[in-house]
Amino acid sequence: xxxxxxxxxxxxxxxxxxxxxxxxxxxxxxxxxxxxxxxxxxxxxxxxxxxxxxxxxxxxxxxxxxxxxxxxxxxxxxxxxxxxxxxxxxxxxxxxxxxxxxxxxxxxxxxxxxxxxxxxxxxxxxxxxxxxxxxxxxxxxxxxxxxxxxxxxxxxxxxxxxxxxxxxxxxxxxxxxxxxxxxxxxxxxxxxxxxxxxxxxxxxxxxxxxxxxxxxxxxxxxxxxxxxxxxxxxxxxxxxxxxxxxxxxxxxxxxxxxxxxxxxxxxxxxxxxxxxxxxxxxxxxxxxxxxxxxxxxxxxxxxxxxxxxxxxxxxxxxxxxxxxxxxxxxxxxxxxxxxxxxxxxxxxxxxxxxxxxxxxxxxxxxxxxxxxxxxxxxxxxxxxx
Numbered sequence: 001x002x003x004x005x006x007x008x009x010x011x012x013x014x015x016x017x018x019x020x021x022x023x024x025x026x027x028x029x030x031x032x033x034x035x036x037x038x039x040x041x042x043x044x045x046x047x048x049x050x051x052x053x054x055x056x057x058x059x060x061x062x063x064x065x066x067x068x069x070x071x072x073x074x075x076x077x078x079x080x081x082x083x084x085x086x087x088x089x090x091x092x093x094x095x096x097x098x099x100x101x102x103x104x105x106x107x108x109x110x111x112x113x114x115x116x117x118x119x120x121x122x123x124x125x126x127x128x129x130x131x132x133x134x135x136x137x138x139x140x141x142x143x144x145x146x147x148x149x150x151x152x153x154x155x156x157x158x159x160x161x162x163x164x165x166x167x168x169x170x171x172x173x174x175x176x177x178x179x180x181x182x183x184x185x186x187x188x189x190x191x192x193x194x195x196x197x198x199x200x201x202x203x204x205x206x207x208x209x210x211x212x213x214x215x216x217x218x219x220x221x222x223x224x225x226x227x228x229x230x231x232x233x234x235x236x237x238x239x240x241x242x243x244x245x246x247x248x249x250x251x252x253x254x255x256x257x258x259x260x261x262x263x264x265x266x267x268x269x270x271x272x273x274x275x276x277x278x279x280x281x282x283x284x285x286x287x288x289x290x291x292x293x294x295x296x297x298x299x300x301x302x303x304x305x306x307x308x309x310x311x312x313x314x315x316x317x318x319x320x321x322x323x324x325x326x327x328x329x330x331x332x333x334x335x336x337x338x339x340x341x342x343x344x345x346x347x348x349x350x351x352x353x354x355x356x357x358x359x360x361x362x363x364x365x366x367x368x369x370x371x372x373x374x375x376x377x378x379x380x381x382x383x384x385x
Contacts, residue, residue, distance in 0.1 A: 008300045009035025010270040013277075013293030017190050017202040019043040019209045021181075023262065027203065030266045037292065039193060041186035043209040043216075044178045046152075052084055054174045059085055063093045067146040067171060069102045071133060072121075074152040075113035077175040081150060082117050095119065101148075104133055130159050131261070143167030150175060158260020161240035178208040180216065191217050194234055195225045196332070198305075200276075200291035201235040201269050204243050205262070211246040227252065235272055239265050278315050282357045283369040289315050296352060306331055307348030310341070310366075314358065319370035321361045 012035030018024050021042040028038045059081070062070075072078040085094040098119050105111040105121040107128030114121050125132035137147070142163055149160065150173045160170050181187060191213070193199050204210040217226040230236050230252045238244040240260035247254050255272055257264030278289040288295040289311055293302045303311065313330040314322055324338040331340060345366060349355040359369045 008295075009033070010274055011036035012300050013290030013295065013302075014200040014273050015039060015193075015198060015291050016269065017041070017193065017199045019187075019190070019203065019213055020205045021045060021209070023205065027205070027262050027266070030262060031269070034266065034270055036269075039190060039199065041190035042181050043187055043190075043204075043212040044206075045181050046176050047179050048080065048176055054177075055081070055084055056088055058171070058173050059088075059090065059094060062148055062171065062173070063090065063097050065146075066097050067101060067148040069104060069137070069145060069147045070098060071104045071106070071147065071149045072110045072114060073106045073130070073150050074175075075109040077150050077152050078110055078113045079116075080175050081173065104136070106130060106133060134159055134162055137163065137168075138166060145169070146171065148173055152176060158240040161242045161260045164242070178212070180212060184216070187213070187216055188220070191220065191222060191226060194229045195222060197229060197233050199234050200273055201237055202230070203237045203239075203265065203269070204247070205239045205265075207243050207245055210238070210243060214246055214250060235269070235276065237265060237269050237272070280315065280318050280368065281371040282318075283354065284371065285354060285357065287357065294352060296354060296357075299353075301352055303351045304344075304347055306340075306344040307351055310344055310348055314366060314368045318368045321365050321367045323365040327365065 011031060014035075015037045016031050016039070018027050018031070018038055018040045019042065020027055021044045024040055024042065028040060031038050082091065082094065085091045095117065098117075102122045103114065103119060105114055105124035107124065109128075111121055111124045123136060125136075144167060146169045147163060148171045152175070160172075163170050190199075190202075194202065204213070214223065214226070217223040227250055230247070236247060236252055236254045238247065238254045238256045239262070240256055244254040244256060255268050257268045274288075274290075280287050280289070285297050286295075292305070292308055293300055294311065295301070309330045309332060310327055313327055324341045327341045327345075328335060328338055331344060345358065349358060352358075357369055359367050361367055
């Protein structure tokens with residue numbers, strides 16, 4: 001960790017997108033504590049199944065082929081499942097199945113719903129923590145065991161991945177359905193920020209959220225641009241391999257932690273994003289170019305979006321002169337007046353605090369004042385965006 005990271009947080013100067021519907025606040029807090037700016041747009045909402053055919057099929061299949069373990073995750077979902085089975089005339093079959101299996105309850109409320117149905121749970125954690133349920137299953141050993149999981153909207157990050165990775169067969173019981181968000185505007189802003197490279201990283205905690213994000217991009221006709229951004233400039237971080245599947249199917253490389261939890265997910269981003277930033281020796285100073293800020297000798301300097309666009313363009317070929325026309329094309333919007341470059345450049349120099357980092361080359365344009373000895377050393381290093 002750099003000394004500047006200790007001062008500002010390893011994610012200072014970076015913008016991270018959060019697509020989760022549930023636990024978004026928790027993930028956002030973990031990121032902001034480490035210095036990131038967070039953009040949140042739920043990619044899904046969770047609604048009860050209107051058409052119960054999926055739940056009916058899953059319930060019949062479980063009655064015919066009983067699992068070793070059933071995990072009840074929410075009281076409302078468990079009650080809904082038992083009531084739906086009663087309505088189809090297979091309620092007794094479901095209760096018999098649940099009596100003959102190891103029934104785990106996620107917490108006190110679910111335990112109440114299980115008891116109300118005349119059943120007794122084998123075990124329940126004191127907290128409402130799926131992590132405790134996972135730890136217990138792992139201690140018992142899951143290879144070859146068939147585990148039915150009552151889904152409760154967006155699954156807890158990594159729960160299913162961890163069980164499958166350890167050799168269990170996991171059967172989902174879909175009491176809810178994932179739908180696009182009612183207000184699509186935040187998701188559209190997230191997609192626009194992705195295409196515009198306004199994000200440095202994008203996080204996914206469920207496969208349905210990743211699929212929803214890509215589906216919306218396709219519906220808007222901007223999927224190629226989104227995939228280009230995710231392939232080259234925006235770090236795509238998933239909580240686990242199942243979550244990553246919809247993205248990998250489109251050829252997107254993702255990073256994920258070894259442990260499928262939110263904390264390790266944030267740690268992966270903390271390790272990866274600063275490593276992707278461009279570090280250059282300019283006019284005797286150490287300049288690290290991050291998403292929306294620059295570290296000059298370890299001091300964080302926030303830079304306006306237009307200035308960052310200019311700086312990223314200059315850093316693509318450090319030390320080379322870049323014309324005003326090329327810089328104008330890099331500015332947000334479709335301006336035609338090169339005077340806009342001079343205005344943005346003046347603001348950039350002020351923000352950096354050391355104007356001589358960027359040299360004006362009369363009648364030609366501007367260049368980063370790269371230290372002479374560094375010309376070859378930094379040639380071909382990846383730009384930060």
